[in-house]
Amino acid sequence: MVLQILFIAIALAGVALFSYNLKKVIRNIRIGKAANRTDQPQKRMMTMVKVALGQTKMFFRPIPAFLHLIVYAGFVIINIEVLEIMIDGVFGTHRVFGGLGAVYNFLIASFEILALGVWLGCAIFLARRNIIKLKRFSGVEMTSWPKSDANYILITEILLMTAFLLMNAADVKLQAMGSAHYTSVGAFPVSQFLVNLLPNTEGALIAIERGCWWFHIIGIFAFLNYLPYSKHFHIMFAFPNTYFSNLEPKGEFSNMQSVTNEVKAMLDPSFSPPEPDGSKFGAKDVNDLTWVNLMNAYTCTECGRCTSVCPANITGKLLSPRKIMMDTRDRLEEVGKNIDKTGNGFDDGKSLIDTYISREEIWACTSCNACTQACPINIDPLSIITELRRYAVMEESQAPASINAMLGNIENNGAPWKYSPADRLNWAKES
Template sequence: MIAQIIFIAITLAAIALFSYNIKKVIRNIQLGKSADRSDQPQKRLMTMLKVAFGQTKMFFRPIPAFLHLIVYAGFVIINIEVLEILIDGIFGSHRIFSGLGFIYDFLIGSFEILAFGVWLGCAIFLIRRNVIKLKRFSGVEMTKWPRSDANYILISEILLMTAFLLMNAADAKLQALGAHHYTNAGAFPISQYLQNLLPNSEGALVAIERGCWWFHIIGILAFLNYLPYSKHFHILFAFPNTYFSNLEPKGEFTNMKSVTNEVKAMLDPSFTPEEAEPGRFGAKDVNDLTWVNLMNAYTCTECGRCTSVCPANITGKLLSPRKIMMDTRDRMEEVGKNIDKTGNGFDDGKSLIDSYISREEIWACTSCNACTEACPINIDPLAIITELRRYAVMEESQSPASINTMLGNIENNGAPWKYSPADRFNWAKES
């Protein structure tokens, strides 16, 4: 009875804490400007199913895609087991679903195989990161915390799967001993090999079985609450993020409505402007970006596929699209904390540009869309880079001198070079 009360209390506390943190995350995302992504719901749903659920974009790199699929499938499917654990925990039952008979055996057996797959997948991922040291997982932005974050996630998953398998091994052994409470149920294709490692006394086995049971469920609840602080948030955000993907051709940049109003008014004095959100041109800080940009930042799992294909980064420039996303998230969290402490309108003297992302980074971008193409969950670093450039050029008139010359030429000659418009048709006459 006491165990049940403790279990219910822990579960409720974990859910409450998670809700509290999620509310803050949503509040932070809503710091962004509006953006309409409500069109083409069917196409959006299909994109989400294909890209997030089906992981289609992962398969450009088949090895990690395969491992990731196992870990993902394992983690999702084994969570059916969590349902049983929850019911058992609340009502004090043991293996409540065991009445399903052979179906139960099949389920537990499959969970075990998947759990072993997850275990193995995570172990290989750890080796890739820490032993082989794949280049993709390094870079200026991959400081101590992001590296540790990745390792914590992988180690947690390995520990959770170990607990699950040990629990089953102890349970099966207790079943064989005919221990009270331990009904004969389940098939144990993997954990049977662990049985020999366990002691034979009933008391010790019960302790191990209960210990692993509690570790598994508390571990999952703790993991849930770790998500808002971690890159692992993508397991939830991948879905809304792909649903709200940019469905337009990648080459298309948004036309700024606020600018359209001003340009139209200049060309035609009788023009009455359409509704446009007030604010500065482009983005100086996170609240000048749209909520889609900000959701993108929470979704990023720092895999570095974007950076590994970025022509600027490949050739040694400072720009890294992954850093753009990580900086945006870090700054957004900082702004969020400022609001928690002092309410709206607090100015800490920092901004996304300069305090986080340097001018050198934004001017190195070729807008080639390799990053957006490579992202397995349709994150768009280019949209953020563009907004920062817009701020630098339109609000500050700060751009590299040669860019200023080019802009001046377009303004005066209608071409980015210093040629006379009168000579524009000369190509047809000369040889």
């Protein structure tokens, strides 16, 4: 009974703490401005199924995609076993679903094969990051914490799968010994090969089986509460992120309603624009971005696919789309902590542009959309860059000299070039 009470207490504490942290994250996302992403529900649902569940965009890199699929499937399916662990923990039973017979044997065998796949996949991912050292896992934004974060999760998953298989191996041996409480049930195609590594005494085997059982379930609750502090939040947010992703053609920029109203007023004297709401043109800080932009930031997996295909980054410029997303998330977290301490309206003198993201970065972007195309979960760094540019140009009148010259030419000549429209065809006359 004491162990049952302890289990229930740990479970309730784990769920409560996760709910508390998740509520904070949702509060931070709601800092963003409104954005209508409820249109075309069927198309959105299909996008979510294909991109988040089916991981179709991952397969542009087939080897890591295959490994990720194994880890993903193993992580999701093996956690079905958590339901049995929860019931056993609350009621003090052991393998409560064992009465399912052949179905249970099939499930346990499948879990073990997947656990081995997850173990091998995570080991390969660790080697890719720390031994092979793939280029896309490096960059100025990949400081010690992002690198450690990825390693922590991979090592944790290896430990959880090891505990799962050792638990089953001890269970197999205890079943063979006819130990009380360990009825003969289940099929163990992987853990049976670990049996000879274990001791032969009943007490030691029970200690290993129970120790691995507790390690496995406590590890899952710890993992759950680590997610809000980790890039692995995408395990949950990938689904809403893809559902609410932009369905418009890539390269189609959104119009600012305030500017549209001004143009309408110029063209139609009878049109009365609504009163200005005091919002800025573009974005200076995270609260000027939309909630979709902010959810994108929390969903970023830091995989580096966006940066690896960015032409500006490839040619040595400062821009890294991954850094844009990581900086946005870091600034949003900072704003959230300020709200926790002092409430809304606190100004810490910082902003997303300049403090976190430099002018050189935003103007290095070619707006080619390679980053949005490459992202496996439909994150859109370009929309954030565009809003920061809009603020720089329309609120501060600060832009590179070449941009200012182009804007002046458009205003004076109706074209980006410095010569008069009347001279546009002079090249044809001269030839």
